Amino acid sequence: MxxxxxxxxxxxxxxxxxxxxxxxxxxxxxNAGLKLPGNFKASIIADNLGSARHLVATPQGDIFVHLGGLKNGKGIVVLHDNGDKADVKTTFGTFSGTGISIKNGYLYASSDQAVYRYKLNNNNEVADPEHPETVVSNLVTKRAHRPKAIALDNDGNLYVNIGAYSNICSELDPQKKGCPILDSAGGIWRFKADKLNQTQGNGIRYATGLRNVVGLDWNQQNNQLFVMQHGRDALHDLFPKLYTVHQSAILPAECMYALKEGDNAGWPYMYYDDVKQKKMQGPEYGGDGVKEADAKYADPVAAYPGHLAPDGLLFYTGNQFPEKYKNGAFIAFHGSWNRAPEPQAGYFVVFQPFKNGKPDGKWEIFADGFAGTPEQEASGRAEHRPCGLAQAQDGSLYVSDDNKGTIYKISYKK
CATH class of the missing domain: 1.10.287 (Helix Hairpins)
Known part of the structure; x- marks a missing residue:
């Protein structure tokens, strides 16, 4: 010590x-101030990087961290993990953003309007950092929910979240006959990962009815895309006769969906109530807090407390952690800002058990304490806010914090 x-x-x-x-x-x-299950240890391997959003690691021990805002004119930081700390190896990229991933010899990274890729050499280093290739550009980017999170499958496809630039769409359709933005936002779009200079119109609207997705990952067990949706806000503020302030603080659930092409998760017409464990018709579209939603909308495969903002999703495929974690999902919750009068909450990493490619059993808090003191957490003045997740070559888990730019490394030792 x-x-x-x-x-x-x-x-x-x-x-x-x-x-x-x-x-x-x-x-x-x-343990870097974190509360963890027995035999798990945490350390801070990097700090003050900037707004550290998503990240991805290489077998050679490098970590690519995408920043939500440029720092010294650069948007991607490359760290090298030396075991107990990570040194800054280089920085590059003139765009900030969230999404970052490695597939088939390329590093993919997104801004709020586009997705780029960089060729990697045999050491998984970016060969030409000054000249990224543009995979997709001109993605819809308006007032809210701008970050473009990404995932790649095993068949040459790229999936991009295009968040709805609205809370519940009704303000964009005063007659409440529909949601006019769903043709270009509020869903997941699929593109060819190896085709350059695509625009949004070249893509396929893979799934719709998703208000905003920041955490997503490709599940290798069942070869399927899983996403974490940020639920709607302001049930009581907009409909005080139908919902109490308490109901508005805890509803609706943040939901995990297992998506296939053509799925509709129902936003803005419905929300999921994890207390009733039912899909509910949205009050803007004839709901009253009692009416259930149309059965045609996709069911979530798991649900979590409202307003906690799930920003990172990772399926654990390593061998370092105990067997119960193998192929299960880690979820980074960024934390709430709008649960008043209830205490603000979240700011933790959750583990969701899986079996045969599906959630199996109750989720549990895996890593807590990022916010700091109980007072900091309850007030929403969190010191650190988890955002991204990545798996190290040795099976350790990296967690990024986009508040102070901290990178945590969580390992297991018997």
Missing amino acids: NKKTILACCLSVIAVGGLLSFKLIKNEVE
């Missing part, structure tokens, strides 16, 4: 007293 850790532990003992408190605080300091 270094002197800084010892000092922090001793000061904590003075503040709260007692051997038990000393042990608990000592453990949290050693």
